[in-house]
Amino acid sequence: MKYTPSDFNQGLCQFLDASPTPYHAVASLQTLLEDKGFEQLHEADSWGQLNAGHYFVIREASIIAFTLTGDDLSNTGIRMVGAHTDSPCLKVKPKPEKVQQSLFQLGVEVYGGALLNPWFDRDLSLAGRVSYEDPQGQIAQVIIDFKDPIATIPSLAIHLDREANQNRSINPQLHLPPILAQMDDGDKLDFRALLEQQCRQQHPEINIGRVLDYEMCFYDTQKAAVMGLSADFITSARLDNLLSCYVGLQSLLAADNTRSALLVCNDHEEVGSQSVSGAQGTFLQAVLQRLVDGNEAYQRMVEQSLMISADNAHAIHPNYADKHDAEHGPLLNKGPVIKTNANQRYATSSQTSALFRQLCEQNDVPVQDFVVRTDMACGSTIGPITSSHIGVKTIDIGLPTFAMHSIRELAGSQDAVMLHKVLTAYFNQK
Incomplete structure (x- = not known):
């Protein structure tokens, strides 16, 4: 063909x-x-x-x-x-939950030699593989994709970092945890429970019990596209x-x-x-x-x-x-x-x-x-x-x-x- x-x-x-x-x-x-x-x-x-x-x-x-x-x-x-x-991507840590300034965040590790600056100010989602226990006590896996933009990593305003355009450095531990939600006092979010809910929504045909572990990655929700004045490029x-x-x-x-x-x-x-x-x-x-x-x-x-x-x-x-x-x-x-x-x-x-x-x-x-x-x-x-x-x-x-x-x-x-x-x-x- x-x-x-x-x-x-x-x-x-x-x-x-x-x-x-x-x-x-x-x-x-x-x-x-x-x-x-x-x-x-x-x-x-x-x-x-x-x-x-x-x-x-x-x-x-x-x-x-x-x-x-x-x-x-x-x-x-x-x-x-x-x-x-x-x-290269940002992978969610095993115990990722963070609440800072009433904002819910997830701790991440950098996978591979990622170029980190472009990760800021993007509409991010989560996808990956989840291991769960079924009602018979057997461990099985499914893949899931949140698809919707559910997270972002906001840049620090130029007013608070006047050297950003000349000398911006990124500390992966401190600066990369994405923000997913705003929290009220006393609210708690369990990431595994969130994954369990998502697994059941995306795989209603499977009797999914508790989530035991996962390999979840953040990704940019912007679609792949052919672009340029004469459609010379593909970007993704x-x-x-x-x-x-x-x-x-x-x-x-x-x-x-x-x-x-x-x-x-x-x-x-x-x-x-x-x-x-x-x-x-x-x-x-x-x-x-x-x-x-x-x-x-x-x-x-x-x-x-x-x-x-x-x-x-x-x-x-x-x-x-x-x-x-x-x-x-x-x-x-x-x-x-x-x-x-x-x-x-x-x-x-x-x-x-x-x-x-x-x-x-x-x-x-x-x-x-x-x-x-x-x-x-x-x-x-x-x-x-x-x-x-x-x-x-x-x-x-x-x-x-x-x-x-x-x-x-x-x-x-x-x-x-x-x-x-x-x-x-x-x-x-x-």
């Missing part, structure tokens, strides 16, 4: 709005997969010898979807794309890295199924990936090992496989062009970016970059390069982690983005369709 940028971005915006947390992102991906006939597998079940077909597996807030052709993977390998489901929360998750999935769904292909979207990339569902965990390796018979077949499969790690790249900012190496400043709407780092913060090698560059040329898609300034530190991705853990040849690529890790990011409205075209061809390539 051929997409115009308008068609593709409409679906992307819907996906972004439906995915305020990694748990919701996985649920959104699951819905899209099931609509296309993918069958869910469970790690606790015996899979046996899987037939040619379409499958997916979920572990926590990570998901792996794959298509098998019936060919011997030890001879053909498998084409893989990796992305991540998490984004969580473009890093739900943009890559969506493009990867649509490419897997559009593939012609002549070659075995896989998409992995891991949680916890923003905090180092060291978790049961992160790229440093066993999820991808455990799934791959179940697709072939024995260690030798597994090693042969990996050697003939390739991984594209897709994570957003830093576009050159017109107001801060000096923050880039002049020859390696990606532009919006000029195609995907090959990310390279001599110190292996990206997994790209000359071999894998040559393959991707050729693939882009064959599909009439422009390709760009990013290398961080030599005098600046370089971030990283799941690419080097997956490459070293699995032993698979890997390239790091991404789409140019402004305001990465802000509560609202900006990307080009044409780039996602270009990457979709390349990744679909990659999944089809013999």
